[in-house]
Amino acid sequence: MRKDWTRRRLLNATLSIGATTLVAAPRVARAAEKPQRTIIVMCDGFGLEYYDQSPMPTLNAWAAGGVYARVQAVMPTATNCNNASICCGAWPSEHGVIGNSYFDSVNGTEAYMEDAKLVLAPTIFERARTQGVRSALLSSKKKTVSLLNRGADILLTAEAPDQDWEARLGKAPPIYSREINYWLFSAARDILRNRPEIGLLYVHTTDYPMHMWQPEASESREHLSRLDGLLAELAATAPDAAILFSADHGMNFKSRCWDLEKALQERGVPVRIAISAERDRYIRHHQGMGGTAWVHLRTPQDEARVGALLGQLDGVERVLTRAQAAKEFKLMASRLGDLVVLGDRDTVFGNLETGMEVMPKDFRTHGSLHEVDVPVIVHNAPAAPSSDYFKHNLDLARWLYRI
Numbered sequence: 001m002r003k004d005w006t007r008r009r010l011l012n013a014t015l016s017i018g019a020t021t022l023v024a025a026p027r028v029a030r031a032a033e034k035p036q037r038t039i040i041v042m043c044d045g046f047g048l049e050y051y052d053q054s055p056m057p058t059l060n061a062w063a064a065g066g067v068y069a070r071v072q073a074v075m076p077t078a079t080n081c082n083n084a085s086i087c088c089g090a091w092p093s094e095h096g097v098i099g100n101s102y103f104d105s106v107n108g109t110e111a112y113m114e115d116a117k118l119v120l121a122p123t124i125f126e127r128a129r130t131q132g133v134r135s136a137l138l139s140s141k142k143k144t145v146s147l148l149n150r151g152a153d154i155l156l157t158a159e160a161p162d163q164d165w166e167a168r169l170g171k172a173p174p175i176y177s178r179e180i181n182y183w184l185f186s187a188a189r190d191i192l193r194n195r196p197e198i199g200l201l202y203v204h205t206t207d208y209p210m211h212m213w214q215p216e217a218s219e220s221r222e223h224l225s226r227l228d229g230l231l232a233e234l235a236a237t238a239p240d241a242a243i244l245f246s247a248d249h250g251m252n253f254k255s256r257c258w259d260l261e262k263a264l265q266e267r268g269v270p271v272r273i274a275i276s277a278e279r280d281r282y283i284r285h286h287q288g289m290g291g292t293a294w295v296h297l298r299t300p301q302d303e304a305r306v307g308a309l310l311g312q313l314d315g316v317e318r319v320l321t322r323a324q325a326a327k328e329f330k331l332m333a334s335r336l337g338d339l340v341v342l343g344d345r346d347t348v349f350g351n352l353e354t355g356m357e358v359m360p361k362d363f364r365t366h367g368s369l370h371e372v373d374v375p376v377i378v379h380n381a382p383a384a385p386s387s388d389y390f391k392h393n394l395d396l397a398r399w400l401y402r403i
Contacts (some may be wrong), residue, residue, distance in 0.1 A: 012358060017085065017330060022250045033130075036242050038199065039203065040201065040397055041245045042086055043082075045207025045252020046247035049215050050220070050224060053227050055134070059377055066377065066384075069387045073250075073330050076368070077249035078099045078153050078367050081146060081277075084148060088119065089400075090394065095254055095329055096332045098331050098332055100112065101278070102336075103334050109277050112280055114143040119147065122204065126151035133401065136200070137150065137155050138157075140184050140205050140206035141159060141204070152380065153198065154198065158180050159175045168190060181205040185227070188201055189234060212364070214253075216335060242383075244376075248374070250366060251371060252371060254343075254347065254363050254365055255358065256347050256359060257356065258316075260313075262355040264309060271296060276289055276291055276351070290368075291347035293341040303338060311354075324394035343368050370392045374393050378396075
């Protein structure tokens with residue numbers, strides 16, 4: 001009887017296909033392996049121009065000894081959609097965050113994309129939790145914590161820390177400063193030292209210094225040299241940890257801004273609304289101006305005429321339909337405008353008193369195809385893919401915590 005049972009069991013585990021026999025693998029319980037402690041650093045505004053021109057020996061050593069790739073950010077090159085893409089390891093067509101702002105068709109108003117309900121894909125914190133890994137989300141900006149918080153055990157924004165954090169680390173600097181990034185790294189180091197149960201840290205800085213200073217400026221070099229030293233301190237504090245580093249966009253000087261709503265009104269074709277995809281609450285960064293805009297039409301019949309007029313404006317590089325933009329940039333079509341407008345290297349879109357304004361010579365921002373180039377650097381991660389795996393910044397951690 002025992003012999004017959006064994007024989008039937010073996011036969012049921014064997015599949016014959018032609019001359020090839022496939023034997024089902026035995027079901028073996030895997031030994032529980034604790035995932036490596038991991039630190040993800042999303043350095044806001046750190047385009048390749050900053051990496052190439054800044055004294056950062058720590059990052060350079062990690063790039064030489066680990067994984068380094070020159071990759072592209074998600075379009076539009078605004079923070080929220082890129083931060084969500086890195087955090088979720090997915091395109092905006094999956095997670096739904098298409099920029100910093102969008103048109104809320106339910107309420108009929110422009111809205112900031114900073115509500116966790118808008119994120120339609122699992123965050124890395126939720127993925128980590130399925131493997132028993134506790135996590136922390138630290139950001140210089142409040143909007144990141146309100147958008148990407150699902151699944152994180154510790155939430156901290158340096159823009160508005162609670163009294164316990166400031167009692168330990170001192171008062172946090174203002175959001176419009178480079179020093180707030182240093183304070184944020186001190187908080188990350190504190191967690192690494194004192195909260196050993198936290199196996200994943202996601203650290204998001206502010207790009208205010210990049211908006212203020214070009215790579216060769218002494219203030220920029222000081223800021224990035226200091227960050228480089230703080231990265232070395234994180235590695236020394238947690239020598240067991242993998243460190244994954246990337247950015248959301250680069251930065252360029254901009255010379256002109258169009259208010260597309262007013263410009264079209266002046267040309268006799270009013271639209272329902274035109275929105276800068278970059279607009280958020282941090283007005284001193286970029287005055288709500290960016291290199292991509294969503295244009296919502298009053299009627300579908302206006303599409304051809306509005307598109308033609310937009311294409312005639314100085315500095316408008318491309319005008320795409322909703323379907324074209326969704327396909328090319330892997331965006332969620334239902335949250336886009338009827339038309340998507342891209343500026344050239346010198347041009348942005350925003351809200352103005354007139355249809356067009358010349359920008360100050362020191363005005364720097366992003367949002368266009370001209371800020372897509374960013375680095376990926378992976379340090380001390382034996383399980384990481386090779387450099388040719390990384391094509392976009394959203395690849396930074398998409399390989400982690402997969403079932």
